[in-house]
């Protein structure tokens with residue numbers, strides 16, 4: 190028997206009795222870990238149980254870069270915002286990726302192909318600025334290189 194989203198979220202909430210408002214972030218982390226992302230249904234159940242409006246939960250969750258509100262894409266892009274990458278222009282690279290894919294951080298493209306996450310240092314500072322797509326590092330990036338890289342993944346699928 191498969192467990193529904195509601196059952197999973199209720200199980201997680203049951204593990205956090207007591208002062209639940211303080212547990213909001215750990216609860217959301219656990220929901221994301223088990224279900225892959227924070228669906229509207231999950232957020233609503235958490236909100237109802239903790240007595241926090243869903244809008245407030247979205248506000249809190251979007252403040253932390255770690256939460257996703259849609260399922261991961263076929264290719265998951267992680268862009269490093271660590272110091273070395275930042276100094277070498279990761280913010281401009283992030284802007285180009287967002288523009289090319291028409292998504293924000295934490296979102297997935299409509300065709301389900303790409304999702305985007307900003308992460309802390311991924312331990313490849315010598316390659317800065319760097320992105321990781323499904324475990325594959327793309328090093329010493331320039332903004333001009335991004336469209337070509339994304340096209341390569343699109344072609345792998347087509």
Ligand code: FES
Pocket residue numbers: 269270271272273274275309310311312313314315317319
């Ligand atoms: S700062 Fe980007 S890999 Fe370390």
